[in-house]
Amino acid sequence: MFDSLALILQQNPVVSILLISAILSLAVTLVYKFLTNQALMKELKSEMKKMQQQMKAHPEKAAELQKKSMSMNMKLMKESFKPMLITIIPFFAIFAWLRTVFEGTVVIPLSFHIPLSSLETGLGWIGVYIISSLVFSTVLRKLLKVV
Secondary structure, X not given: OHHHHHHHHHHOXXXXXXXXXXXXXXHHHHHHHHHOOHHHHHHHHHXXXXXXXXXXXXXXXXXHHHHHHHHHHHXXXXXXXXXXXXXXXXXXHHHHHHHHXXXXXXXXXXXXXXXXXXXXXXXXXXXXXXXXXXXXXXXXXXXXXXX
């Protein structure tokens, strides 16, 4: 089954990676939306933004405000931890499989060399995935109002 799916994906790597990226971005966004306290996260981010403005306006209070900001940041991290744990293991499995499917494939040919890249002629699957997932995640988070 996975072999036939791999053959289908290899037929059009750009579309395949974009589709996989969109699906995974949607899944992660939904997991974050439903497994985090969105009201608390919005409140904490709003408070942190206010503190940053206060730090700029009153540098003498920066140390005190920095302590409060760190405390709020820890609460945000704790809130995000559960969805991250749920999504990370499936991602490792999917990425390992994708690496075998698209290994050595230039997904988007480029006419120039990318420094520090092993591909001299273009972007591989991981480069296309990273760029597209950033776009999809940003759009989906805005549409679904996920903090």
